[in-house]
Amino acid sequence: MPHPQTSAQQVGLRLRLAAIAAFLILPVAAGGQSERITYPWIYSAEAWSLQTTASHKWLNDGAALVWEESAAGIRDGIRRLDPATGRLTPFLGFRDAVLAIAKEDRKAARGAVFPDAIDPTGRRLLYVLAGDLFLVEAEGPRALRITQTPVEEKSARFSPDGERLAFIRENDLWIYEIATGVERRITQDGSKTLLNGTLSWVYWEEIFGRQDLGYWWSDSSRSIAFLQTDESPVGIVNFLDHRTLYPTLLTQRYPKAGTDNPVVRVGIAHPQTDGTRIVWADFGDHTYEYIARVKWLPGGSKIAVSTLNRQQTRLDLFWVDAASGKAEHILTEENDGWVNIHDDLRFLPDGKGFLWASERTGYNHIYLYDMSGKLIRPVTSGDWSIRDSGAVFWLRQAIKAVDAKGEWVYFNALKKSSIEHQLYRAKLDGTAIEEISKEPGSHSISFRKAGDFYLDEFSNARTPPGLSLHRSDGKKLAEIASPRTQLAKSLDLVYPEFFEIPARDGFKMPAYIYKPKDFDPKKKYPLILYGYGGPSAPSVSNSWQGTDLLSDQILLRNGFLVACVDNRSATAKAKKFENTIVGQMYGDSELNDLVDGVRWLKEQPFVDAERVGIWGWSGGGTLTLLGMTNSQEFKAGIAVAAVTRWEYYDTIWGEAAVKRPQDNPEGYARTDLTAHAKNLHGRLLLVHGTYDDNVHIQNAWSFVDALIQANKRFELMIYPMRKHSIADRPARIHLFETMLDFWKRHL
Incomplete structure (x- = not known):
């Protein structure tokens, strides 16, 4: 969708790496505001460090890995956070990882800095370099090149148990068994216009927020749900590339308003030693234009699929049986304007129900349903909306955690002010709501799976972003990455x-x-x-x-x-x-x-x-x-x-x-x-x-x-x-x- 492009977060990795390179070869500017802040400086590593903070990944064992994608981050490497103590300990140096890759392929290692993925157990890092995949074992470290083909491998992601890697090659979905080194081709019919497990441009841009999320592992790591997209009905846009002696045409499949969309369906693959069985979602008489979301239910026997009609005024939620493909209709959301897609579907343990976000009252709120789709009650209400503080505004995931034992749901909202994202919690019976975060500003929240600790990426108009560790009640336990307030102060900024x-x-x-x-x-x-x-x-x-x-x-x-x-x-x-x-x-x-x-x-x-x-x-x-x-x-x-x-x-x-x-x-x-x-x-x-x-x-x-x-x-x-x-x-x-x-x- 057309969107503002001036924030550093949206410039992307290309600019980040350029800034790091500039940091390594250019002297750091000195002096006051009038000398220091120039457009070349704004796109330097020093300026980049002012607007970023540490990234993190929660691991299956409850610890977190923390690193920063900056010149300083290259120096510090990845650190392991124990939330119980708030202590950070060295885990893996980026230079060590790159040197390990260089032993496999010196040329590919030149493009290696930060990993593209870390497995949920923390044992392995994934690098995608020049279209090939490399694994780095944190122990050692030791690198392993797992693909070496003339075609590109992309969109690689670890299974939840960290033992497998799925990726896309020539628009087919593949799985790599890490222990044995065996590749399995899951789909067989990928082509220029038939995409398996990878998204068409319009789905990548508008539905999944510039993430190639075309497949989803089950919690057991044994099955994969995926989208199959037929782009053949979609019109072609041409771009003239002047960079060759005779300019060439580059093409893009792009459905313009009123024209044909790609045709998308949901498959569920069950890889087995003697082949792969694929089941296709069967919605019966229900027709749809878009597949809006896919998510596995706990236990791995069903997937949740939401669909939209062409007018985008009706969204339907289904449970689809993973073995048969049979779909069960659960609920319908309708809106006179359009229904916003969201990721606020959260399941309660032991099949007790699920939480769902809806704008049916004109405001975005949380509702509790039983598993058959019967509404039990609203959990939040009022003239305010739950709202995420994510990187792109059209990705909506305000619910951050569910404490089933304490019967709390944690979420971001605009309750205090429409220009602030604060963390709140509400009782599942709708009787109480509490503000958890206190500092005025923007709180981007990430809970660990158990729901007892969270990391808060916080900033406000006068405070650069920082990362801190908190208990679920909001008590601050440790500063993980401090905001660079001294650098900001030295610039003599106007706010x-x-x-x-x-x-x-x-x-x-x-x-x-x-x-x-x-x-x-x-x-x-x-x-x-x-x-x-x-x-x-x-x-x-x-x-x-x-x-x-x-x-x-x-x-x-x-x-x-x-x-x-x-x-x-x-x-x-x-x-x-x-x-x-x-x-x-x-x-x-x-x-x-x-x-x-x-x-x-x-x-x-x-x-x-x-x-x-x-x-x-x-x-x-x-x-x-x-x-x-x-x-x-x-x-x-x-x-x-x-x-x-x-x-x-x-x-x-x-x-x-x-x-x-x-x-x-x-x-x-x-x-x-x-x-x-x-x-x-x-x-x-x-x-x-x-x-x-x-x-x-x-x-x-x-x-x-x-x-x-x-x-x-x-x-x-x-x-x-x-x-x-x-x-x-x-x-x-x-x-x-x-x-x-x-x-x-x-x-």
Whole structure:
């Protein structure tokens, strides 16, 4: 889905490794804010260290492994955490792991730094290098190359017992038996258009949140459920690769709004010594468009499967028998707008029932069911929503743990504030709710399986991320990775001020503003407004803002104010606010809130109302063009990777709110920004990557053509063969320096 791309978390491993490399060869900057914070520095290892903290993995024995993907992490390696004592002890050095791989393949070892996976027992690390798989035994360490083929192996994951490894080769699902070194081919019919255990682009992007989760091990490690995808009905998008003497075409299967989707079904594989038996889920007369989720029930005899209809207004949950494939219908969720997919299905022990999240009241809450699908009671209720604080906003998993003995469920929620993610617990009988986390800000919670300890990745707008160990009652036991507050302090940073802006109907929109260190309330400053605006995708958050925070320091230093306002559908406060955009995504609802927000800001005595700019990335680029073609509030704007016509975007995200073009032609016409290009007001910089496989560059070309037809002047910056994130370090530096130059010239 189109989404904001400016946070460090979304730049990805490619940029992280570039930053580490830069750290190893560049001197560390010194001095105050004016000397130190530059765009090259923002994309350096030192700056990266300010916005990251330790990663971790809970093991089957209840301990955790902790490491950091940074230059410092390379030095410290992986450490083992005993939650009972809070002690960290050395476990494995990354350099030792790489040296072990080098004994197997020196060339492959050059690309090895951090492992791609760690097995649940902690005995082995997995590296995927140049399309081949390597295991590193922690004891020793000793490396073993397990594949050496001319084709790519990918999406490898350990079984729960750590004894097997599943992976994808040429769109077939394979299993590797670690003890014997035997490979088993589970599926036999993979092809360019028939995918087994690996996802099509639209499922990878929209349903599984940019994770190739196309198969699921049973708890016993004996069976695997998987998706089989037929992409042959899906249309093809072409990209021109200029990097060869004769430019070549690269292709992508991409279902655009109103066109055919991939056809997906669920298989359950039972590998045996004499072959593999595959059972296909049988839903009887039930028809569906999308497989939304697959999860094994405790005991391994059934899987839970949820399906969506094409309109995404109905989600059905089934238990599917793993032996026969027969599906039993459990419950139905319906919504007049669309049903949000979530991972908040939690089973109680001994078959006593399950917990399920629903937005049926207009707010997201937890409900208790028996195993037949009969509703027992709501567990939480009120004018607030449970909400996760994950890396991407469309992955929803607010439930963090269930204490069946104490009859508590632990979850993240926006109960205290819509801009904070706090940890709470509620009694399963719905009689009590308690706040567990205390510090204002964002708490990303990970419980160990027993539910008695958790790790809290915490930050707020003034505190970089850190990791701490807690008991289930919230008592802090140990600081695992301290926030780098000294580095932040040395930068002399300016932090955002949070407040609310009333919309025309009184709705309170969350907002923030940055003011320069030497702010003079008697002066008038030009203001740059950042926005995203997508449904339940807030930009205003009391959490560490990473590269956004650092980039904004440069704007402040150059005399600009920086602000952001979340329109109501973006706040994630409630489904009922999200549904205000049904039929017109990035239409009248978002526009009215945007105009109300910017007009309120213009009324402030320190804002120069004649010098207000707007910018955004992806959906934020769309919001920028909406504001600049449907109002006269902005003197200048920058739209990066913007959707300009929803017909050009994918089925799942585009049709959720706007439905199919053939069913809602009026909505598509109203939100067609190319039709409004003739009304452009203010100076515009358009930015796009030619290999953007998310928001295709035809969006930019169509808008450019409409501007030319209307004889409208504009600026254009194209990044050859860059994807949606424009993620490599040189391109990022170039982009943000180009943006700064644009603001200086036009504001």
